[in-house]
Amino acid sequence: MTKLNLTRRKFIVGGALVGGGLAVGYGFLRDGDPANAALTATTMEGEVALNAWVKVDKDGLVTFAIPRSEMGQGVYTALAMLVAEEMDANFSELVVEQAPVADVYANIAVMKDALPFSDKHHEGEDTIGAWGMAKLGQFLGVQVTGGSSSVRDAWLPMRQAGATAKAMLVAAAARTWDVPPAEISVTNGVLSHGGSGMAGGFGDFAILAASETVSLDPVLKKSSEFTLIGTPQPRLDIPSKVDGTAEFGVDIELDGMVHAAVKLSPVLGGTLASHDASAVKDMPGVLKIVPFESGVAVIADSFWRAKTAVEALPATFNDGPAKEFSSGGILTLLEENLESEDSRIYAETGDARAAIDEAQSAVKAVYKVPFLAHACMEPMNCTAMVTDTGVEIWMPNQVPTLIKWFAEKIADVPAENVIVHTPLLGGGFGRRLEIDLVIMAVAIAKEMKNRPVKLLWTRENDIQHDIFRPAAVSRLEGALGSDGRISAWANRIVSQSVSGSYTARLLPWATMDVPDNTTSEGAADIPYEFTSRLVDHVPVKLPIEVGFWRSVGHSYNAFFTESFMDEMAYAARADPVDFRLAHLENHPDFANVLKQLAKVSNWSTPLDQGRARGVALHESFSSIVGQVVEITVNGDKEITVDKVYCVIDCGAVVNPDTVKAQMESGIIFGLTAALYGEIEIEDGVVLNSNFPDYEMIRLGNCPEIEVHLAPSGRLLGGVGEPGTPPIAPALTNAIFAATGERLRELPISRAGFIA
Amino acid sequence: MLRLDINSELHEVDVEEDTPLLWVLRDTIGLKGTKFGCGVAACGACTVHVDGEAVRSCSYPVSGAVGTKITTIEGISGEMLNPVQLAWIQEQVPQCGYCQSGMIMAVSAFLAENSNPSDEDIADSITNICRCGTYPRIKRAIKRAAALQGGVQE
Numbered sequence: 001m002t003k004l005n006l007t008r009r010k011f012i013v014g015g016a017l018v019g020g021g022l023a024v025g026y027g028f029l030r031d032g033d034p035a036n037a038a039l040t041a042t043t044m045e046g047e048v049a050l051n052a053w054v055k056v057d058k059d060g061l062v063t064f065a066i067p068r069s070e071m072g073q074g075v076y077t078a079l080a081m082l083v084a085e086e087m088d089a090n091f092s093e094l095v096v097e098q099a100p101v102a103d104v105y106a107n108i109a110v111m112k113d114a115l116p117f118s119d120k121h122h123e124g125e126d127t128i129g130a131w132g133m134a135k136l137g138q139f140l141g142v143q144v145t146g147g148s149s150s151v152r153d154a155w156l157p158m159r160q161a162g163a164t165a166k167a168m169l170v171a172a173a174a175r176t177w178d179v180p181p182a183e184i185s186v187t188n189g190v191l192s193h194g195g196s197g198m199a200g201g202f203g204d205f206a207i208l209a210a211s212e213t214v215s216l217d218p219v220l221k222k223s224s225e226f227t228l229i230g231t232p233q234p235r236l237d238i239p240s241k242v243d244g245t246a247e248f249g250v251d252i253e254l255d256g257m258v259h260a261a262v263k264l265s266p267v268l269g270g271t272l273a274s275h276d277a278s279a280v281k282d283m284p285g286v287l288k289i290v291p292f293e294s295g296v297a298v299i300a301d302s303f304w305r306a307k308t309a310v311e312a313l314p315a316t317f318n319d320g321p322a323k324e325f326s327s328g329g330i331l332t333l334l335e336e337n338l339e340s341e342d343s344r345i346y347a348e349t350g351d352a353r354a355a356i357d358e359a360q361s362a363v364k365a366v367y368k369v370p371f372l373a374h375a376c377m378e379p380m381n382c383t384a385m386v387t388d389t390g391v392e393i394w395m396p397n398q399v400p401t402l403i404k405w406f407a408e409k410i411a412d413v414p415a416e417n418v419i420v421h422t423p424l425l426g427g428g429f430g431r432r433l434e435i436d437l438v439i440m441a442v443a444i445a446k447e448m449k450n451r452p453v454k455l456l457w458t459r460e461n462d463i464q465h466d467i468f469r470p471a472a473v474s475r476l477e478g479a480l481g482s483d484g485r486i487s488a489w490a491n492r493i494v495s496q497s498v499s500g501s502y503t504a505r506l507l508p509w510a511t512m513d514v515p516d517n518t519t520s521e522g523a524a525d526i527p528y529e530f531t532s533r534l535v536d537h538v539p540v541k542l543p544i545e546v547g548f549w550r551s552v553g554h555s556y557n558a559f560f561t562e563s564f565m566d567e568m569a570y571a572a573r574a575d576p577v578d579f580r581l582a583h584l585e586n587h588p589d590f591a592n593v594l595k596q597l598a599k600v601s602n603w604s605t606p607l608d609q610g611r612a613r614g615v616a617l618h619e620s621f622s623s624i625v626g627q628v629v630e631i632t633v634n635g636d637k638e639i640t641v642d643k644v645y646c647v648i649d650c651g652a653v654v655n656p657d658t659v660k661a662q663m664e665s666g667i668i669f670g671l672t673a674a675l676y677g678e679i680e681i682e683d684g685v686v687l688n689s690n691f692p693d694y695e696m697i698r699l700g701n702c703p704e705i706e707v708h709l710a711p712s713g714r715l716l717g718g719v720g721e722p723g724t725p726p727i728a729p730a731l732t733n734a735i736f737a738a739t740g741e742r743l744r745e746l747p748i749s750r751a752g753f754i755a
Numbered sequence: 756m757l758r759l760d761i762n763s764e765l766h767e768v769d770v771e772e773d774t775p776l777l778w779v780l781r782d783t784i785g786l787k788g789t790k791f792g793c794g795v796a797a798c799g800a801c802t803v804h805v806d807g808e809a810v811r812s813c814s815y816p817v818s819g820a821v822g823t824k825i826t827t828i829e830g831i832s833g834e835m836l837n838p839v840q841l842a843w844i845q846e847q848v849p850q851c852g853y854c855q856s857g858m859i860m861a862v863s864a865f866l867a868e869n870s871n872p873s874d875e876d877i878a879d880s881i882t883n884i885c886r887c888g889t890y891p892r893i894k895r896a897i898k899r900a901a902a903l904q905g906g907v908q909e
Contacts, residue, residue, distance in 0.1 A: 072851030072887045234847060241852030242840040244788020244828035248853060251787040284771060304778035377792055377800060377853040377886045426853030427886050459793040657847055665850055668888025691797035691884060700878030702890035
């Protein structure tokens, strides 16, 4: 990969002085676009937007606009900490609100990670691929929350926003007090001049500050000067989440609002053939029956009445191509494709194929994982109001820019008349990157113009019409050298392409057949040093929609590779931790996580009969996570997951308690999938329907979790997803240690184990 | 017309008798703190108190609640937070927060019955689902709430 010597400054394009307000621009700004225009439009009387992220009113109320969706990952608090740190604002008194939709809030970090191949940008290199994707990201201006990217993306611009806002307030105070700005200090939201004893709050200078001109490239604090970043701060959203006042998408209440419930084609991808509106039109509260492509909606004066009527509504469907597919058959098809001639190579060093063929005793294994649903606690919903000239959307979503584009398209109104509100999300996990709900809600609301229509899916709609984590199969082969280390490693993965499936949903006319890094992430870029390696992927197309599920390709590739590392360790008669360390000589950061993990988990201390430990180490979204699982197994294959030890190196830590919470969350999410997760499809119909048959971990079987932070000073990594990938292999490696049975298929119930 | 006593206020509602209490609370009365999660009493996001007992309101017909005292998350959230809510803040429990109204209602009814629960009691009694996986913190918060209710500060 060509290396470009691009400095950070060259990425700073924005910075326009417009309308008396200073625009701090890190992202791309179109000519004449003031970066703070969208936020200024939200200001109240006596309040100014000092840039696109900071508003201050004359009474001193400081409001930060957060351009990412809060779905539980603590982003409102973490991003507010970045701004407050540099602004020296009083963290206990500020307010956060959802930022509007505007180009300035584009997520550039996630675009760089969306490269169709793996490069070294996540190791800090200015690669041309990352540069190009950043440019594309700035051009498209897509506001998206995903890829564990929020803090990585905001790290510079939102600290700059805080620093610049502070400089503007200081400049205004200096002008008022007639003293040099350098003599003014700011602590906890109070400006003071030491020499004269003059002091004032942000509110005293807010209006004046808005017309100050300051450097667009402010000097930021050194990490040793941080007083907020790196300290555990209480989450700003928690008080509203314990007294019932937090407003999620499903809680939106609007004047004249009506409710929609839907009946969807039982076969995935099927279409509505006929329906009999007359059968339900006189049921209580029913206002309108609206057919659409994939189903039919009833609009009523309450959700319950809409749901009752739509369930009674006779409808028939055209099945579509998924009718030919069942989940068992799909796994067989994926396995058959292990022999395909048509693969994409994602990593190749030396001639691994020849080395394995020549090896005296190569180890071979085939692994399989099923389709999975997201099952966000807040069922899918979208409220839309369509008028003759515009459309307004209230929707818990991870990508307001796309929601806006599709609302515009379906409502067929001018772009400037589209408004998107993003309330709190009751879970996201990638499901709310999708556009299916906005398309459906606007199509339904078009038939009841000038009234807000709240479309709410039932849990059955949600499980059966999710956009699933793809099923995947991997064949791993390895050979040991005479030194007991892996001399050759070959991993062929077969699955649908998530990026390809997503792109086809956004742009159905585009036939995208390009590499997809998500298929091999966590397989091609593993740190272990092998003499030769080959990692390739065979893309399979199926008429079943697949999407981004917490940690995406890592969710299965970690299971494949870290299980097989364990198999190789066993073949080498080596301790699984020592064996991994022997392949990490040039990766001290990975080795450090593993060593700390071995220490905190008492790895070398024997456990009682019937108990065992398993280990896994995996990097995703630029963070290294190691986990040790302790289990108890009895002769009836009944498993208790007793404890999970977790060590994470995510570079700099913003809110340590949030990092721990996200590790706990990711572990339980991944463990739930490993123990129970399986979407079963028969003749194109999803057999699971609700929590009783798409089971979740609960309090009673949730392990104790102990998280240790091991920041090494490497580049900033994400935390929302990296806790998930290692838990499945750590669990099955523990099962092997306890029973000698190697589980190569998830969930573990496939092998008769009961949790 | 059905007469309901919700958070010590009387309401008259004109709904079908088999309407689940959840939807009357949310759509008819406008109390949005109680959440819809599954509709089949499997997840507990909709938990409220009926005469002090935790019930899953998504599967509880409104007619059954006539003549009872119904309490929702709003009803236990006055000027002062109750010990369960306080413990939830101190342990920084919620993530997305969607299930937490139901969790808090389930736990406060449980602690009223069992003021000093063991781990086994908690595991057997609190079966609500949290998809974000806040369970380790919920366990700690239940213990803390029990201590707060007993007047013992940890």
